[in-house]
Amino acid sequence: MDLSLTDSQQMLKASAADFVKNEIPQRAITEFSKKGIGITPEMWAGAASLGWLGMLIPREYGGGGASFSDAAVVFEELGRGPVPGPFFSSGVLSALTILEGGSETQKRELLPDIARGSRIATLVINDPNPFFGPEAVETEAVESGGDYVLNGMRPFVHDAMDADTFICAFKTGSSRYPEQNITLFLVTKDTPGVSVRGLRGFVGPIGEVAFDSVRVPKSAVLGAPNGGWPALDRAMLKAIPVLCSYQVGACQQVFEFTSEYTRTRVVFAQPIGRFQRVQDHVIDLSIHMDGARWTTNEALWKLDSGRDARASVHLAKAVASEGYYQACNSSFEVHAGIGTDRNHPLVPHGMMSRMLYQYLGNPRYHKLQMVDAEDL
Amino acid sequence: MDFEMDFAKGLEGFQEEVRQFLEKNIPKEPRAVASEPYTREEWLWRRALAEGLGERGWLFPTYPKEYGGGGLTVNHAYVIAEEVAKYGLMFARMCVSTVHNSGATVSAPCLLLWATEEQKREILVPMLTGKTVTWQLLTEPQSGSDIASTATRAVRDGDEYVINGQKTFVGGPYEADNFWALVNTDPSAPRHRNLSYIMIPANLPGISVYPLDLVTADETRQNNSVFFDNVRVPAFYRIGGENEGWKVAATHLEYEHGGAGTPVAESEALQQLFAYCKTTQFRGKPLSKDPEMRDILADIRVEGQVNRLLQLRNFWKAYSKEGMSYEGSQALYYRRMSTLRNAQRVQEVLGYPAVISDSSWTPGDGEIELFVRHGFGGLHGGGTHDVDRVIVARRMGLGRTVQEEAGEMV
Numbered sequence: 001m002d003l004s005l006t007d008s009q010q011m012l013k014a015s016a017a018d019f020v021k022n023e024i025p026q027r028a029i030t031e032f033s034k035k036g037i038g039i040t041p042e043m044w045a046g047a048a049s050l051g052w053l054g055m056l057i058p059r060e061y062g063g064g065g066a067s068f069s070d071a072a073v074v075f076e077e078l079g080r081g082p083v084p085g086p087f088f089s090s091g092v093l094s095a096l097t098i099l100e101g102g103s104e105t106q107k108r109e110l111l112p113d114i115a116r117g118s119r120i121a122t123l124v125i126n127d128p129n130p131f132f133g134p135e136a137v138e139t140e141a142v143e144s145g146g147d148y149v150l151n152g153m154r155p156f157v158h159d160a161m162d163a164d165t166f167i168c169a170f171k172t173g174s175s176r177y178p179e180q181n182i183t184l185f186l187v188t189k190d191t192p193g194v195s196v197r198g199l200r201g202f203v204g205p206i207g208e209v210a211f212d213s214v215r216v217p218k219s220a221v222l223g224a225p226n227g228g229w230p231a232l233d234r235a236m237l238k239a240i241p242v243l244c245s246y247q248v249g250a251c252q253q254v255f256e257f258t259s260e261y262t263r264t265r266v267v268f269a270q271p272i273g274r275f276q277r278v279q280d281h282v283i284d285l286s287i288h289m290d291g292a293r294w295t296t297n298e299a300l301w302k303l304d305s306g307r308d309a310r311a312s313v314h315l316a317k318a319v320a321s322e323g324y325y326q327a328c329n330s331s332f333e334v335h336a337g338i339g340t341d342r343n344h345p346l347v348p349h350g351m352m353s354r355m356l357y358q359y360l361g362n363p364r365y366h367k368l369q370m371v372d373a374e375d376l
Numbered sequence: 377m378d379f380e381m382d383f384a385k386g387l388e389g390f391q392e393e394v395r396q397f398l399e400k401n402i403p404k405e406p407r408a409v410a411s412e413p414y415t416r417e418e419w420l421w422r423r424a425l426a427e428g429l430g431e432r433g434w435l436f437p438t439y440p441k442e443y444g445g446g447g448l449t450v451n452h453a454y455v456i457a458e459e460v461a462k463y464g465l466m467f468a469r470m471c472v473s474t475v476h477n478s479g480a481t482v483s484a485p486c487l488l489l490w491a492t493e494e495q496k497r498e499i500l501v502p503m504l505t506g507k508t509v510t511w512q513l514l515t516e517p518q519s520g521s522d523i524a525s526t527a528t529r530a531v532r533d534g535d536e537y538v539i540n541g542q543k544t545f546v547g548g549p550y551e552a553d554n555f556w557a558l559v560n561t562d563p564s565a566p567r568h569r570n571l572s573y574i575m576i577p578a579n580l581p582g583i584s585v586y587p588l589d590l591v592t593a594d595e596t597r598q599n600n601s602v603f604f605d606n607v608r609v610p611a612f613y614r615i616g617g618e619n620e621g622w623k624v625a626a627t628h629l630e631y632e633h634g635g636a637g638t639p640v641a642e643s644e645a646l647q648q649l650f651a652y653c654k655t656t657q658f659r660g661k662p663l664s665k666d667p668e669m670r671d672i673l674a675d676i677r678v679e680g681q682v683n684r685l686l687q688l689r690n691f692w693k694a695y696s697k698e699g700m701s702y703e704g705s706q707a708l709y710y711r712r713m714s715t716l717r718n719a720q721r722v723q724e725v726l727g728y729p730a731v732i733s734d735s736s737w738t739p740g741d742g743e744i745e746l747f748v749r750h751g752f753g754g755l756h757g758g759g760t761h762d763v764d765r766v767i768v769a770r771r772m773g774l775g776r777t778v779q780e781e782a783g784e785m786v
Contacts, residue, residue: 364724
């Protein structure tokens with residue numbers, strides 16, 4: 001047993017940390033969170049030149065062919081920001097969905113562009129209901145004259161404003177097994193009838209994508225008709241631990257600036273960290289952080305070593321999403337007023353933690369998926 | 377015991393009068409998004425509404441008539457509270473708030489207890505009749521929960537005090553006429569014997585106000601930093617003795633820390649949530665009938681009811697002059713933590729719409745997203761939740777032989 005990073009991972013971690021610190025400073029993150037936007041072209045080009053946009057894409061499709069734990073090292077540093085933008089939604093989740101579900105032609109057409117950053121993709125999964133899973137996808141696509149016609153308003157699309165390519169889940173089948181009813185469509189933003197609008201709130205960059213009689217050919221189907229959910233499921237199983245590592249990095253950052261504040265903020269003539277009530281909040285935070293870290297690391301290891309990772313992945317998502325949410329609450333309990341200032345680093349974390357809490361299923365969903373996977 | 381809230385019984389004529397007044401004096405057009413600040417135009421009609429209520433003695437209904445209050449009973453006050461709530465206006469600490477008037481709601485009882493007759497005529501009357509708006513100025517960058525460490529300096533110079541310092545996390549949108557501030561009048565004196573309370577006219581030279589950009593901001597909430605640069609304030613405006621501000625603060629803080637309670641404690645956001653869950657169908661049944669969602673909704677409901685009853689108890693204790701001890705801070709602490717827990721539950725029930733303010737995707741027009749933000753940001757006003765617990769422990773006499781007493785209330 002050895003739970004440490006490899007030497008090359010240590011180097012990767014250092015260079016990722018440098019990039020985030022130098023290229024995406026705190027004030028940029030504050031601006032992004034105030035405006036609800038994700039990236040600048042310079043940031044994106046910088047990340048592309050470091051090979052971060054296609055880390056998990058095999059070399060034959062223009063990617064880096066890295067392991068999941070390598071990708072996690074980078075995402076942990078991005079999470080420290082928290083750096084918003086489609087790093088995960090395009091470079092990890094969309095790329096893996098295309099890899100798991102796409103035809104050879106689709107892989108060759110899309111993956112190299114995603115890896116070099118010239119194409120930004122994101123998933124359109126959610127419908128206007130509070131549930132997640134294949135049965136929660138209710139908007140139907142209709143076959144018509146050899147094409148498909150897509151209609152409907154799809155909310156809660158992460159990084160919608162930055163993306164030019166949408167991988168959209170629509171209901172196409174009527175089997176009693178919901179996972180056999182979903183088709184994934186590749187739809188570019190410039191397709192007639194597609195419109196995108198950003199949404200505001202206590203969240204990171206998110207938007208709605210409207211489909212108004214959008215006609216797409218059969219070749220826009222990713223993989224096979226009605227075969228979308230199994231592909232997406234396989235992709236999510238691999239992608240989620242990388243997302244969790246982003247949440248781990250975020251917790252780490254929140255832990256560090258919160259601990260520092262307990263040493264420097266003086267109230268009642270002593271640093272607030274001397275008060276046991278204040279210490280308790282940071283201790284709670286650390287437990288959420290370390291719980292997220294080790295459930296995530298074990299899931300990554302299982303993926304990289306070819307073990308059955310399903311239950312571990314769901315565990316990690318449940319623990320990391322809850323952990324990041326609660327870490328922000330604990331940090332707020334320590335910071336009080338100053339932590340509500342939009343210029344304080346805690347605010348973008350608070351907003352991002354609420355958004356990632358929902359992303360690809362909330363903790364409750366993943367806990368139940370975990371016990372299903374364990375056949376409890 | 378009788379929990380029946382029959383406040384309006386026998387007051388039907390009064391109730392009708394209040395209804396008609398509000399109907400006539402509140403514009404019909406609703407705001408675009410409740411979670412965003414209102415316009416100056418709206419602020420102006422809200423101020424005019426305060427004056428209209430004040431003329432009738434309905435702004436501070438239970439306060440003495442001779443100082444601009446209504447001289448009315450608690451029952452009248454409750455009737456007013458119920459009617460203004462229909463328009464989303466707050467009634468707390470026996471006062472209708474049409475705009476941010478934090479200084480008035482907490483200083484009015486202090487003035488009644490501690491001001492001279494002359495001060496009451498000059499300061500209290502315009503306050504109770506809605507002619508002035510007052511912000512309370514307590515928090516400083518280095519003095520939040522530990523309010524006794526107030527550093528804003530007031531130096532006596534003849535008939536004036538010269539004030540220098542900074543207050544922060546104070547006030548609301550647009551302007552105030554007066555600031556109700558705690559200042560340090562003797563840095564060499566021991567703690568609690570070095571502070572004074574003073575009412576500062578907001579138009580004096582040397583005062584500057586800068587808005588803060590906070591996540592807690594909404595239609596009525598907007599905090600600011602206020603800077604004092606050699607501001608000369610007539611000593612007449614000091615309330616209570618020099619260096620005796622901590623006694624006044626005891627009254628102030630008792631009100632601020634929830635001691636007054638409220639008979640109306642149902643959150644508008646939660647009412648909207650329940651209505652939405654009953655009427656919105658998913659998978660062929662209302663969301664409220666989904667077994668998992670129902671369980672979460674039940675938890676929200678339980679905490680909402682406990683909160684309501686703790687507030688009601690405080691309301692009853694305060695106005696029946698039953699003795700108060702730990703109740704104010706206990707109820708405040710519970711409400712804060714419960715809002716934080718319920719914010720998460722609301723997100724579990726609604727999903728993304730709980731954190732999105734766009735009215736096309738969330739029930740209502742942003743109140744729920746606001747509720748979630750306040751869960752994050754509502755823990756600290758008037759001292760953190762940790763301080764609430766300190767006060768409860770002291771009042772209960774935990775580990776002490778002498779219990780700390782509650783501040784004097786009107």
